[in-house]
Amino acid sequence: MTETTSAVRPAPPPPPGRDWALFLDIDGTLLDIADRPDRVAVPAGLRDHLAGAAGRLDGALALVSGRPLSDIDRLFDPLRLPASGQHGGEWRPAAGAAPALTAGTEIPAGLRALAEALAGRHRGMIVEQKSHALALHYRHDPALGPALGAELAAALEGCAGLMLMPGRLVWEIKDASQSKGTAVGRFMALPGFAGRRPVFIGDDRTDEDGFRAALELGGFALPVGRLARSGEPGFADAAAVRDWLAGFAGSAA
Numbered sequence: 001m002t003e004t005t006s007a008v009r010p011a012p013p014p015p016p017g018r019d020w021a022l023f024l025d026i027d028g029t030l031l032d033i034a035d036r037p038d039r040v041a042v043p044a045g046l047r048d049h050l051a052g053a054a055g056r057l058d059g060a061l062a063l064v065s066g067r068p069l070s071d072i073d074r075l076f077d078p079l080r081l082p083a084s085g086q087h088g089g090e091w092r093p094a095a096g097a098a099p100a101l102t103a104g105t106e107i108p109a110g111l112r113a114l115a116e117a118l119a120g121r122h123r124g125m126i127v128e129q130k131s132h133a134l135a136l137h138y139r140h141d142p143a144l145g146p147a148l149g150a151e152l153a154a155a156l157e158g159c160a161g162l163m164l165m166p167g168r169l170v171w172e173i174k175d176a177s178q179s180k181g182t183a184v185g186r187f188m189a190l191p192g193f194a195g196r197r198p199v200f201i202g203d204d205r206t207d208e209d210g211f212r213a214a215l216e217l218g219g220f221a222l223p224v225g226r227l228a229r230s231g232e233p234g235f236a237d238a239a240a241v242r243d244w245l246a247g248f249a250g251s252a253a
Contacts, residue, residue, distance in 0.1 A: 010234035013222050016248045021060040021196035021219070022053065023184055023210060026067060026075070028168065028203035029224050030245075032238050037067075037128055037137065040075070046242060047079050052249025054081060059095060060193050064088075064180050064200070064210055066172060068130050069099045082187065087165070087206065088178035089132045093190055102186075103132035103175035105161035111173060114155055118148065132175060139169040167206040168226075181209030188217055201241060203227055 016022065024030055027040065030050075034040045054061040062082040063072055069085040069092060084091040089103030112129060115136055119125045124141025125148070128134070136152070138144040149171055152164050156173065163176035184200060187193045198219035200210040203226070211221035224241060228234030235241045 008226075008228045008234075008236065009230045010223075010228040010236060011231055013233045013235060013244055016053070016056070016199075017197060018056065019196050020057060021062075021188060021193045021198045022057060023062050023064045023180075023187070023198065023200040023214065024050075024241075025180075025200075025202035025204070025207050025210070025224075026063060026065040026072065029201055029207075029238055029241055030063075031075075033139075033168075035139070036126055037135075042075055043242060045246065047076055049242070049246045049249040050076065050081065051079060053245055054095070056248060057196075058192065060196050062183075062187050062193075064183050064202075066133070066135065066167070066206055084180070084183035084186070086130055086133045086178075087172065087174045088180055088183040088186075089175050091183060091186060093187070094192065101132070102182075103178050105132070105175045105177070107132065107134050107162070107173060108159060111155060111159070118151070122148075134173040135167075135170055136172075137170045142169055145169065145171075165206060168204045172206065179209035180207060181213035184210050184213035184217070188213075201235070203238070 031040045064084045066087050067085055069083055069090050072083050072085055080096045082092055082094055090099055090101050092099045115127045115134055119127045122144055126137040138148055152171055156164055161176055162173055165172045188198055198214040198217050200214040201222045202210055203224035214221055222234050224235040225237055
């Protein structure tokens with residue numbers, strides 16, 4: 001199942017510059033949203049286009065996602081691109097390098113148990129248990145969002161170092177000190193990324209920290225779907241991002 005996008009008509013995005021550092025969200029940006037996070041499909045050719053685009057940028061392309069790195073690698077195998085997972089909580093600084101944990105705050109067992117209990121009470125809810133984050137999806141019951149958020153916020157009182165983050169039909173609990181923005185900053189301090197123009201492409205409120213970091217570092221953001229605005233550069237949906245990426249990967253140097 002793919003999610004219907006809004007009727008915005010964004011302006012065409014600019015052609016990628018060879019001096020860019022490109023940061024790509026995954027769900028809703030590279031991949032179509034599915035009915036469950038574990039049921040997304042990676043379209044034929046996408047891995048090759050990612051590898052080709054990374055080559056055009058001399059390796060300055062990173063995947064920045066709420067998914068764990070292990071999940072990112074499963075989806076894009078055999079690629080091992082620079083990547084950040086769990087909203088900045090873990091990262092791999094270079095293609096093929098060993099991953100490193102940056103999140104320092106554990107999710108208490110009580111919060112994990114509460115999430116499972118909530119899923120047991122609400123058939124439309126899906127829980128993603130991650131090593132340093134917790135996602136509660138309510139895409140099958142959108143009306144559940146406000147009450148679920150309020151209950152989670154109450155449960156987080158007194159949990160120092162953690163924050164509740166809203167997303168597209170999801171609530172996420174994560175390390176408050178890390179974000180997609182801190183991930184961008186971390187990459188931009190590396191020799192392969194430093195001095196380039198950071199460009200972040202994302203579709204969700206959880207990507208807005210990445211947008212801000214790119215802007216603060218002299219780059220820009222290209223929003224997708226509901227975040228895009230008519231007449232401004234962006235993408236109507238994930239398929240448009242994939243087509244754009246394919247054109248860049250296949251164009252002459």
